[in-house]
Amino acid sequence: MATHRYEPSVYHRTFGAHDPVLRVDPGDTVITTTVDADGMDSRGVEVTEPGNPVTGPFYVTGARPGDTLAIRFDHLTPNRASGWTTRGLSPRFLDPDRVPQLRFDSTVDWWEIDLERGVAAPPAREPDPGACGLKELRVPLAPMLGCLGVCPPNGQRILTAHAGCHGGNMDYPGYRQGITALLPVFVEGALFFLGDGHAVQGDGEPAGTGIETSFDVRFTLDLFSEGGAKRPRGESPDHLFTVGAARPLERAVQEATSEMVDWLMPRYGLDMSDIGALLGQCAIYEVGNLYSPVATMACKVPKRFLEGSSGL
Secondary structure (H helix, E strand, C coil), X not given: CCEEECCCCCCECEECCCCCCEEECCCCEEEEEECCCCCECCCCCECCCCCCCEEEEEEECCCXXXXXXXXEEEEEEECCCEEEEECCCCHHHCCHHHHHHHCCCCCEEEEEEECCXXXXXCCCCCCCCCCXXXXXXXXXXXXXXXXXXXXXXXXCCEECCCEECCEEECCCCCCECCCEEEEECCCCCCCEEXXXXXXXXXXXXXXXXXXXXXXXXXXXXXXXXXXXXXXXEEECCCEEEEEEEECXXXXXXXXXXXXXXXXXXXXXXXXXXXXXXXXXXHCEEEEEECCCCCEEEEEEEEHHHCCCCCCC
């Protein structure tokens, strides 16, 4: 098991069969960085084109189609003291008759990121005379990766704005430090990418962005020939989760739930009656992204109800 340091010199805006930037073995750790969604690095300098540019791909020795790639996020943190977000709400989040009143504001606000205190704050504004307004806004940091994924099947190159069975732009806040992401392998070497760091993001990404910033990352890769993941999965200390990506949102729920069923039955030996009892009363559904072309939904299950400490 080795530790690799990779300083990105090339970024991609598609998930696909790009030349690997680094070859690693299962069990190896990678230390690297990501740029923000507009291609700006830790100095705030635009080093690549906008559009959710991702770092990678990382080639994992021995990975074959049908395997499951495990990525443990050992360290995920913003590496600069600023991040940006758009000011207005997305029309997707309002009744249609409200959209003409919306006056969608695509102005970018630059937020201060205070890593020492663990908070982010918007730029100060003069309050309207006599208005109640917001209290002083200090949002706790919750660093997450909006984009992570592998090379898709069938020779596809999929834009980093989209999500699917390969992962992609899921924008699910569950992909944070300390969790293990699980992705299906479709091509030799898996070809793993990551990027689109958010210092914090509301569920569903209502503004169309999180607080977009560049990241320092450290992750450890592993490989499993069993497990049979068909869509993105993840494991935290307390939960198992699966992610569906589709429109309408109901279809994303169906994908996430079906993937959870496919995980629970072989791993824990549950039948459909057991799964009905567990999901029927204990399932937690969380919206990842409702803004992008493909919506994402996560299905979570508390691990305390399952025999065995891990889903791996």
